Amino acid sequence: MQTTANAVAQMADQIIDLTPKERLIRKAKSHLGFQFGAFIVVSFALIAIFAPLFAPHDPFVQDLTKRLVPPVWAEGSNWEYLLGTDHLGRDYLSRLIYGARVSMGVGFGAATLGCMIGVTIGLVAGYLGGRVDQAASFLLTCQLALPSLLLAMALVFFVGSSVITLIVVLGVLHWQYYMVVTRTLTRQIRALEYVSAARSIGSNDRQVLFYEILPNLLNQIIVVFSLEMAVVIIHEASLSFLGVGVQPPTASWGLMIAEAKTMMYFKPYLVVIPGAALFLLVLAVNLLGDGIRDITAPESRN
Amino acid sequence: MTALLEVQDMSVTLKLAEGEMTAVQDVSFTVDRGETLGIVGESGSGKSVSSMAIMGLLPRGTRTEATTLRLGDVDLLSASEEEMARLRGNKIAMIFQEPMTSLNPVYTIGRQMTELMQLHKSVSGATARARAVDLLEKVGITAAESRLSQYPHQLSGGLRQRVMIAMMLMNDPELIIADEPTTALDVTIQAQILNLLKDLQKELNVALIIISHDMGVVARVSDKIAVMYAGQVVETGPVENVLRAPKHPYTQGLLESIPVPGQIEPGGALGSIPGLVPSLKTRFKCCRFANRCLRVHEACQQGPVALQNAGRGQAYRCVLTPETLRDGASSLAAPEAGDGSYGTGINMGASPVLQAIDAGCTFQVKQGMFSAAKPLRAVDEISLDLRQGEVVAVVGESGCGKSTLARMLLGLQEPTAGQILLGGQDIAELSDMERSRKLQSIFQDPYSSLNPRRTIGEIIRRPLHLHGVGSLVEQRAKVDAIMERVGLPRSFYHNYPNQLSGGQRQRVAIARALILNPEIVVCDEPTSALDVSVQAQILNLLLELRAEMGLTYLLITHDMAVVEHIATRVVVMYLGRVVEVADTHRLFSNPRHPYTQALLKSVLTPEPGAGVPSVDLGTAYPNPINPPSGCAFHPRCEFASDICKVKAPVLESLSPSHQSACHMLEKEMV
Numbered sequence A: 001m002q003t004t005a006n007a008v009a010q011m012a013d014q015i016i017d018l019t020p021k022e023r024l025i026r027k028a029k030s031h032l033g034f035q036f037g038a039f040i041v042v043s044f045a046l047i048a049i050f051a052p053l054f055a056p057h058d059p060f061v062q063d064l065t066k067r068l069v070p071p072v073w074a075e076g077s078n079w080e081y082l083l084g085t086d087h088l089g090r091d092y093l094s095r096l097i098y099g100a101r102v103s104m105g106v107g108f109g110a111a112t113l114g115c116m117i118g119v120t121i122g123l124v125a126g127y128l129g130g131r132v133d134q135a136a137s138f139l140l141t142c143q144l145a146l147p148s149l150l151l152a153m154a155l156v157f158f159v160g161s162s163v164i165t166l167i168v169v170l171g172v173l174h175w176q177y178y179m180v181v182t183r184t185l186t187r188q189i190r191a192l193e194y195v196s197a198a199r200s201i202g203s204n205d206r207q208v209l210f211y212e213i214l215p216n217l218l219n220q221i222i223v224v225f226s227l228e229m230a231v232v233i234i235h236e237a238s239l240s241f242l243g244v245g246v247q248p249p250t251a252s253w254g255l256m257i258a259e260a261k262t263m264m265y266f267k268p269y270l271v272v273i274p275g276a277a278l279f280l281l282v283l284a285v286n287l288l289g290d291g292i293r294d295i296t297a298p299e300s301r302n
Numbered sequence B: 001m002t003a004l005l006e007v008q009d010m011s012v013t014l015k016l017a018e019g020e021m022t023a024v025q026d027v028s029f030t031v032d033r034g035e036t037l038g039i040v041g042e043s044g045s046g047k048s049v050s051s052m053a054i055m056g057l058l059p060r061g062t063r064t065e066a067t068t069l070r071l072g073d074v075d076l077l078s079a080s081e082e083e084m085a086r087l088r089g090n091k092i093a094m095i096f097q098e099p100m101t102s103l104n105p106v107y108t109i110g111r112q113m114t115e116l117m118q119l120h121k122s123v124s125g126a127t128a129r130a131r132a133v134d135l136l137e138k139v140g141i142t143a144a145e146s147r148l149s150q151y152p153h154q155l156s157g158g159l160r161q162r163v164m165i166a167m168m169l170m171n172d173p174e175l176i177i178a179d180e181p182t183t184a185l186d187v188t189i190q191a192q193i194l195n196l197l198k199d200l201q202k203e204l205n206v207a208l209i210i211i212s213h214d215m216g217v218v219a220r221v222s223d224k225i226a227v228m229y230a231g232q233v234v235e236t237g238p239v240e241n242v243l244r245a246p247k248h249p250y251t252q253g254l255l256e257s258i259p260v261p262g263q264i265e266p267g268g269a270l271g272s273i274p275g276l277v278p279s280l281k282t283r284f285k286c287c288r289f290a291n292r293c294l295r296v297h298e299a300c301q302q303g304p305v306a307l308q309n310a311g312r313g314q315a316y317r318c319v320l321t322p323e324t325l326r327d328g329a330s331s332l333a334a335p336e337a338g339d340g341s342y343g344t345g346i347n348m349g350a351s352p353v354l355q356a357i358d359a360g361c362t363f364q365v366k367q368g369m370f371s372a373a374k375p376l377r378a379v380d381e382i383s384l385d386l387r388q389g390e391v392v393a394v395v396g397e398s399g400c401g402k403s404t405l406a407r408m409l410l411g412l413q414e415p416t417a418g419q420i421l422l423g424g425q426d427i428a429e430l431s432d433m434e435r436s437r438k439l440q441s442i443f444q445d446p447y448s449s450l451n452p453r454r455t456i457g458e459i460i461r462r463p464l465h466l467h468g469v470g471s472l473v474e475q476r477a478k479v480d481a482i483m484e485r486v487g488l489p490r491s492f493y494h495n496y497p498n499q500l501s502g503g504q505r506q507r508v509a510i511a512r513a514l515i516l517n518p519e520i521v522v523c524d525e526p527t528s529a530l531d532v533s534v535q536a537q538i539l540n541l542l543l544e545l546r547a548e549m550g551l552t553y554l555l556i557t558h559d560m561a562v563v564e565h566i567a568t569r570v571v572v573m574y575l576g577r578v579v580e581v582a583d584t585h586r587l588f589s590n591p592r593h594p595y596t597q598a599l600l601k602s603v604l605t606p607e608p609g610a611g612v613p614s615v616d617l618g619t620a621y622p623n624p625i626n627p628p629s630g631c632a633f634h635p636r637c638e639f640a641s642d643i644c645k646v647k648a649p650v651l652e653s654l655s656p657s658h659q660s661a662c663h664m665l666e667k668e669m670v
Helices: A002-015 A020-029 A032-049 A092-128 A130-145 A148-159 A163-172 A176-190 A193-200 A205-242 A253-263 A269-296 B047-055 B081-090 B109-120 B125-138 B157-169 B187-204 B215-221 B239-244 B249-256 B322-326 B402-409 B432-438 B456-467 B472-485 B490-494 B502-514 B532-549 B560-566 B584-589 B594-601 B642-646 B665-669
Strands: B005-016 B019-031 B036-041 B063-065 B068-071 B092-095 B175-179 B207-212 B224-229 B232-238 B308-311 B314-316 B354-365 B374-386 B391-395 B417-422 B439-442 B520-524 B552-557 B569-574 B577-583 B652-655 B658-660
Touching: A020 A269, A032 A092, A032 A269, A092 A130, A092 A163, A092 A176, A092 A205, A092 A253, A092 A269, A130 A176, A148 A163, A148 A205, A163 A205, A176 A205, A193 A205, A193 B439, A205 A253, A205 A269, A253 A269, B005 B047, B019 B036, B019 B047, B019 B207, B019 B224, B019 B232, B036 B047, B036 B215, B047 B068, B047 B092, B047 B175, B047 B207, B081 B092, B081 B109, B092 B157, B109 B125, B109 B157, B125 B157, B157 B187, B175 B187, B187 B207, B187 B215, B187 B594, B207 B215, B215 B239, B224 B239, B224 B249, B232 B239, B232 B249, B249 B532, B354 B402, B374 B391, B374 B402, B374 B417, B374 B577, B391 B402, B391 B560, B402 B520, B402 B552, B432 B439, B432 B456, B439 B502, B456 B472, B456 B490, B456 B502, B472 B490, B472 B502, B502 B532, B532 B560, B552 B560, B560 B584, B569 B584, B569 B594, B577 B584, B577 B594
Parallel strands: B036 B207, B036 B224, B092 B175, B175 B207, B391 B552, B391 B569, B439 B520, B520 B552
Antiparallel strands: B005 B019, B005 B063, B005 B068, B224 B232, B232 B314, B308 B314, B354 B374, B354 B417, B569 B577, B577 B658, B652 B658
């Protein structure tokens, strides 16, 4: 008997070794995509927040005598301007650093706003079903039928452009995917037995939604968030490029590309540098989202 | 004479992300034409992997090794992928568990059947169709010709499994492997399918391998049996010998843990095997059963154990000799006979603690996009009383409305007619809090009844938190106490549900249900998702807790053996209505309704060679959206007369504790 008990105890010991936190850390350490994404996103965020500390020059000061200085790796460069200057003689690195503020701010802000709208509609529609669900689905169809970039242009044009307007307009136009994902998953989870179990121990609708269902949606919401953030960052760049987004002299990556478009063929760095920054940020956000999903997914918590 | 299929020392190693896993080790068996081999084992015992290895259907990267693996004169180990593909349709046929998913929904039955034949044999379409019709008739499908143009979704589960069997016979296979062929089917259909398989096998003289977790199924149809545990065959031999005189402690334990109708002392504890089926990822150094075996010996820990011959074709994998096995400690936690007092002391005159009064539930179902919604009577005016201390079992096949009834009784589904009273008060008027203090539930599937995002501790503590019972420290102390009571180690507190096995999860569900000290617990199929040896542990636990806490259970189940073991009263449901209510003892000794009789008859006890009882209920379970007129059971009833077709019978008392709803009762009595 004693031997049996010991053996059983040993088996149990194999299963329990790490606390949840230790397990998360262990998984994060072995996930390269997550580390790369997190590193880039965090560094960009820090640079954006502390832009005045990082920027070597004032991004708005023009010096027409130093127009179009090429970056340090090209001929005729100047170590004072690491990434050269633009057509008005403004330091390109400084503008890039200040531009990160707009890109990150608009991306994060609009994605969060869209997330709040979409998740709320999706949760309610999926949980209540019936007419509420039909109404929400109709709303979704309408939204999907709208050309969102065109609409954003029109809206920003009428309201007058500022960073806040951009965040609100882009946020209000980017909730569909949150809603689709949340609604489908909520419907599935609502039918599972742990929701019935929660009801039978006395939980009310609110407790079921927030304690049982929402935590199980987080993984997917985070993934959609990362995708949407990337989309919104690009949309902001597009709007700025088209002239209805951030207005000069404010620095924005999209605006930088727009301002450089006439010189694209003989001064390619003016387009390539903000383009590369945009690419890197979007890639990093996507990798980070995938990484968070992989690390926190309960299916692989073994 | 050499056997048709010979498997000698087969090992299968699967490649997983975490490394290699030996799912099957040193498995040997032979099957000849006209012979049936039953492979029985719990989940994770490697029984399905063995059959997939024979079929060559294992994923790439899997390593199959064997000294011999031969079908007829073909060496399956060295056969190329092309040769295997030819073999699979032609010589080996496999019948899968899930008839819903093993037929392709976008092709007609006819196309799927003839395609297989035309692929492997150069025959004309007409010949193939003729053969398909022929075989469909053989498997007992009426109007076979017209079935060919039907799609799988137009057939019921039982019919689909018949089609699957007919399809497998198209090319005259020599070997049929049936992997859990009846697990997804209702009990009354199960007997029909097993009989069909058995008859066809005799007629066509093929070799048959039946894989199942159900000792009853395997015992009834096999000639030979192999008991698998943790990737090894632990005992093998003629079915008579193995089941009548099991040698290996695991086989003994498995047989003891099955509640056998007729031999049950209600309320007694079932014999159970302690512990869990080991994960195959474990690196075994010694006997794989040693950690659960009550006769564990020093010799058990000294390296792997070989199969010993016990004579008459029987072999077992244990260090003990047949002589030492016979004496000494029992091989399992001793079953305790009930003292006969089980179920007594219930005051039937007392007012019911939970009561359904003409409760009904009708759903509006739309069949097509434009058709009007039709009513579906899931539960049709059921009255039911539950008194303090009772264990009432509601039995019936899938679709009879028993789960809807459970949801109504739990207050999760509002009845569309009648009412549910909890302690004399309408349950709809009670708040969630009041209701849940008295009434709790345990669900069927422990894999979906626990929120995967919460730790075990959080899940069990949640009811206390919701009801604001005590401080955090007191709550944690309570959780610790109840975890210990239901047999969960305290260290599981911070684990997530997916790190636990099915049985452990069900213990968590029980702990959650009991932590508020409820009066009534509704158990919806509490053991049907569990392995046999674990099922006994859970049933014993439920019985102990009932005695300790004075609980009243409402048990929803389809398993008659479980019912006889723990219920004091039984309610039999058919198509949303109660057809018979009686004390457990009375119902099992003297079932009166033809449906109850059929249900009882289809229970398969592990009795070797007894054959499968023929339960001829004719057609399939009716669709609840178009219920038959009059008595809903009449199309399947052998006693049905004209009145049954027009008038629905009502429950009539046969004795104070026995009621049945059937027009033909008097006539039968004569």
